[in-house]
Amino acid sequence: MTYEYDVVIAGASVAGCASAMLFATRGARVALLEKRTTIDAHKVLCTHTLQPGALPVLKTLGVLPELEAAGAQGHVTELWTPWGWIRPRPEPGGEPLPHGLNVRRSTLDPILRQAAARTPGVDLMLGEAVTGLLEENGRITGVRTGARTITARLTVGADGRGSTVAAHSGLPARVSANNRLGFFARYRGLPPAPSRVWFLDPDTAFAFPNDGDITVIACSPSKEKHSAAFRRDMEGSFESFVRALPDAPPIDEGERVSKVVGTFDMPNVYRKPHRPGLALVGDAALATDPLWGVGIGWALQSAQWLADASVPGPGEGLEEYGRKHRSSLDSHHKLMEDYSSVRPFNPFEKLLLSAAARDAVSARHYQLFAGRLIDVKEFASPAALLRALRVNALHRLGR
Structure with missing residues (x-):
């Protein structure tokens, strides 16, 4: 069966839900496709933090009060360096520092998906995986799934780092090695503490207090030094690494409530974010070293930039979107990409x-x-x- 929409979006996670809501509030009819079958599905491998630059988008979407009511934690991150702790504080008598938000994806994703589903103009279709793209005269005109053909003025790939839409799009991609491992676990009942990051030069780690009395603790040691140990004993190596941190989180005072999860390989991926009739947002466009906790924020911001550029309507302004995406994120990504080579500080x-x-x-x-x-x-x-x-x-x- 064939369905017609103004916008079809593959992926109903952060970038996809935000895009759907932003386009629908501008009057577009949106098909929001999600290959998973439940509305409370969520991403597991994530830093679970949003940087301050992303909060204006959450306010625009109207979900910030709901996230705060669910226990999302505001944060100003402290950073350990070989020269001591960087502990940002407001100027005496001045305004509070801009803060980010720590929230588990099991909390964030369902809230966003439910908000998108109740937005007039959005049709959320669970269990629908994109299998191919439609094209006419060099322009993408929609998608195919197992059960449907959906045509649209604009097709949006919001389906993550391993984007199916991107794979079918023909858009060029640059992939570079990330020479760090990435592992994390969740702990309950740790003493109150701010969000903290450790730059051990070159190894890194972070601890982010989240909703539900959960602290997400992660480490990103170099592959060369630590791969063998982590392959022999992932959980033991992880907890030994964390205990050895300066001013380490007291993990033995809490309860680990998850497995140690992560990856031995997570390369940096940059794709051109558009072609006629199609745009990529979130990790589908740019997936950088997760150490920096930028993925959720960039997903929200890229959705906002795409919607803002699509004037007078979906499918228009894609060159403008590409310029905004590049000018806002390129320098950050290149620095992160360079640092993921496990070089020392310059x-x-x-x-x-x-x-x-x-x-x-x-x-x-x-x-x-x-x-x-x-x-x-x-x-x-x-x-x-x-x-x-x-x-x-x-x-x-x-x-």
Whole structure:
């Protein structure tokens, strides 16, 4: 059977649900396809954190109060470095720092999917997997599933890192190695603590308190040094790594309530995010090293950029969307991609991070960058570098 819509979206996770809601509120008729069969399905392998830059999209979607009521935790992340902790604090008498949100995907995904399903104009179709794309005169005109043919002015691939839509689209992709492992587990009952990240140069780890008294703890050690040990004893290697962290989370005071899960290989993937009649959002367009916790936020933001660019209607403005996507994320992704090679800190990173561990203004500047509120060029601006040089010079003089 053939169905006609303005927009057909493959994947009803974060990027897909956000895209569906944003297009529907602009008057579009949207088919939202999800290959899984239950509305409460959720992604497992995820950092479970949103950076501050993503919160405006949640406010636009109207789901932020529901997430907060479900226990989502606001956070300003602290960072351990070889020079000490970076602990951003508001300026005395100033506004609170912009905060992110920690929330389990088992909480986030069903809330977003239910919100999309009740949005007028959205038809949520569970158990529908895309098997191919429709094309006419070089333009994508819809999708095929096992049971349906759906035509649309715009087809959106929101189906994740291993996107079926992207695979059928012919869009070019750049794949690069990530030389870190990635493993995490969930713990209940740990003492209250802020969100924390450890940069051990080059190994990394993080601990993010989530809803339901759950703390997600992860490590990203180098493949070269740790692959053999993790293959022999994944759980033992993981917990030994966590216990050895400086100011380590006291995992023995809580209860591990999940298996240790993760991957030995998660390459970085960048795809051109559009072609006539088709756009990619979220991980389908750009899947970068999960260490940085940007995936959920970039999924929400790319959905917003696509909807904003699609004026006067779906399928229009795709070149504008591509420019916005590239200008907003390219510098961040390239830095993350480079760091995933397991290189040591470069001189600029050493300068800025050491200053942020010693100076409140530099710490707030770092927090804006870590929250993806400023880009790499702004983070390493001449003014920021000059302040860092002064801070470190005074530190050496004992002032």
